[in-house]
Amino acid sequence: MSSAAGKKIRAIRESLDMGRQEFADLTGIPKGTLIGIEQDRHEPKAGVLEIIAGHWPEYAAYLLTDNTNVKQRNPEVEALARELEDQKKAS
Secondary structure (H helix, E strand, C coil): CCCHHHHHHHHHHHHCCCCHHHHHHHHCCCHHHHHHHHCCCCCCCHHHHHHHHHHCHHHHHHHHHCCCCCCCCCHHHHHHHHHHHHHHHHC
């Protein structure tokens, strides 16, 4: 993840019209950590990215890849669908 991660997190927070303290309180990310990330003093750890994506999944692709024109997929659901299809063929 590039240093752009901090800028993206800040853009997400601001688009939600939240101050740093409100964002920190809602996500559980310490305010000092948030400030450090937004000011590009350090990169966000995977846990921070997971928390943000968990609260606002609509921003997950943007946060991680810059690509906002993606179709979301779930490999667990796809595996279940294949199993069901195989069961149908076997019956």
